[in-house]
Amino acid sequence: MSEETGQFLTLQEIVVAARANLAPGPWGYLVGGAETETTVRRNRHALDSIAFRPRVLRDVSTVSAKATFLGRPVRLPVLIAPIGGVESFVASGAAASARAAAQFGVPLMLSSVCQPGLEATAAAADSLRVFQLYVRGDDAWVDDWGHRAREHGYSAFCFTVDSASYSRRERDLVGRFIKPWRANAASGAGFQAALSWDQVKRFKDRHRLPVILKGIATPEDAEIAVRHGVEVVYVSNHGGRQLDHGLGSTAVLPEVLEAVGGRAEVWVDGGFMRGTDVVKAIALGARCVGLGRLACLGLAAAAVPGLVRALELLEEEITVCLRLLGVTSLAELTPAHVAAAPPVFEPSAFSAFPLLGEDLGPKS
Numbered sequence: 379m380s381e382e383t384g385q386f387l388t389l390q391e392i393v394v395a396a397r398a399n400l401a402p403g404p405w406g407y408l409v410g411g412a413e414t415e416t417t418v419r420r421n422r423h424a425l426d427s428i429a430f431r432p433r434v435l436r437d438v439s440t441v442s443a444k445a446t447f448l449g450r451p452v453r454l455p456v457l458i459a460p461i462g463g464v465e466s467f468v469a470s471g472a473a474a475s476a477r478a479a480a481q482f483g484v485p486l487m488l489s490s491v492c493q494p495g496l497e498a499t500a501a502a503a504d505s506l507r508v509f510q511l512y513v514r515g516d517d518a519w520v521d522d523w524g525h526r527a528r529e530h531g532y533s534a535f536c537f538t539v540d541s542a543s544y545s546r547r548e549r550d551l552v553g554r555f556i557k558p559w560r561a562n563a564a565s566g567a568g569f570q571a572a573l574s575w576d577q578v579k580r581f582k583d584r585h586r587l588p589v590i591l592k593g594i595a596t597p598e599d600a601e602i603a604v605r606h607g608v609e610v611v612y613v614s615n616h617g618g619r620q621l622d623h624g625l626g627s628t629a630v631l632p633e634v635l636e637a638v639g640g641r642a643e644v645w646v647d648g649g650f651m652r653g654t655d656v657v658k659a660i661a662l663g664a665r666c667v668g669l670g671r672l673a674c675l676g677l678a679a680a681a682v683p684g685l686v687r688a689l690e691l692l693e694e695e696i697t698v699c700l701r702l703l704g705v706t707s708l709a710e711l712t713p714a715h716v717a718a719a720p721p722v723f724e725p726s727a728f729s730a731f732p733l734l735g736e737d738l739g740p741k742s
């Protein structure tokens with residue numbers, strides 16, 4: 379813990395510091411979602427609709443939250459999710475994400491639409507890393523990214539598949555927030571719209587990299603993904619930033635897990651802000667949880683030490699939760715540790731931090 383960030387005793391304090399540091403444009407881009415932001419709220423609703431069933435008297439004097447990520451040891455079952463334009467939250471952009479990931483010991487999934495890019499981010503820190511692509515070109519263009527990812531130590535390749543169209547982010551539109559990276563990111567968007575299962579198969583046949591499909595939201599597509607031999611089915615609705623009126627990710631998770639039936643890893647993201655949130659997903663059967671906004675908030679609060687501190691606090695929350703559930707490791711968690719229960723707060727992007735009150739609550 380650095381001296382500067384040791385002052386953050388709760389994740390909520392990191393949220394407050396991030397908000398103080400960001401201008402309204404980047405703040406709206408960070409917290410906002412598509413149109414009515416119903417999907418954003420449903421992500422939280424799904425997590426808030428799960429309660430724990432703790433077991434007691436089970437010697438939990440030693441507890442570990444360690445996990446594995448594609449076979450490699452990591453400190454927590456989480457990854458830093460891909461963030462386009464992360465440089466609008468922290469000057470050194472994805473280099474800061476990579477340094478924090480390496481320092482703390484969790485993997486980074488690098489977005490193809492952020493700075494400083496695939497090669498420089500790999501050079502910035504030796505973090506465990508995977509690469510995420512928005513398809514903006516033909517097969518040769520995609521192959522080039524595949525080769526470069528492999529060459530620069532990315533251990534898997536992710537296609538984000540929930541983005542056939544860029545959505546209408548109303549906070550950005552109303553605030554007239556011009557994203558400097560959008561013009562570049564939008565050129566060639568027709569290739570993403572035309573993306574199909576055939577291209578997934580083509581990539582799998584051609585590249586010796588595990589493939590992750592990020593943005594699977596139904597058991598039907600999870601089944602097709604597994605039939606195409608993908609290594610990871612990543613349940614996500616892009617943090618509610620793409621299709622509005624979707625289901626919460628964690629609500630979809632059990633049926634996807636059932637469809638996959640252990641034939642691939644299942645990861646999930648969407649609304650994860652707390653250690654208890656992470657434990658819920660792992661208890662249901664997910665192998666890894668993506669952190670989107672929470673990671674950005676850490677970076678915006680205090681750059682590399684801010685994200686490291688956010689991860690430390692998350693780890694502390696996870697460890698406390700495991701101990702109170704009567705387990706000593708993530709491997710002991712089962713669906714019997716959770717049960718359905720009605721949420722007690724109105725779900726919103728920040729309903730995980732009720733002490734923030736109205737300021738950051740329902741409005742955000």
Ligand SMILES: Cc1cc2nc3c(=O)[nH]c(=O)nc-3n(C[C@H](O)[C@H](O)[C@H](O)COP(=O)(O)O)c2cc1C
Nearest residue numbers: 459460461462489538616617647648649669670671
């Ligand atoms: C500011 C921002 C930028 C994002 N950019 C990308 C991106 O470039 N590629 C991608 O696959 N997902 C992107 N996402 C979605 C995240 O990877 C992740 O799926 C989502 O944020 C998870 O929800 P959460 O923010 O509630 O944790 C972005 C999310 C945010 C908040």
